[in-house]
Amino acid sequence: MTGKRTGLVIGNNYPDSKHELNFAVADALSMKEVLLNRDICGFDEVEESIYDTFVDARIKIEKMTTGSVLMSGG
Numbered sequence: 001m002t003g004k005r006t007g008l009v010i011g012n013n014y015p016d017s018k019h020e021l022n023f024a025v026a027d028a029l030s031m032k033e034v035l036l037n038r039d040i041c042g043f044d045e046v047e048e049s050i051y052d053t054f055v056d057a058r059i060k061i062e063k064m065t066t067g068s069v070l071m072s073g074g
């Protein structure tokens with residue numbers, strides 16, 4: 001396979017909400033390890049978005065896909 005393989009994992013447990021998730025962050029970080037493992041997925045790079053706001057997550061995605069930030073603000 002050619003080209004750089006880049007991934008993004010997103011995890012937010014939504015603490016202090018009535019719909020709190022118990023393991024979303026742990027699951028996202030575990031998935032990052034799987035994606036980076038050369039014997040399983042072999043991604044070159046995996047960014048994490050843990051407890052980021054929607055805007056912060058979008059900025060990370062834009063930086064990954066375009067190399068720059070196209071939008072800002074909330």
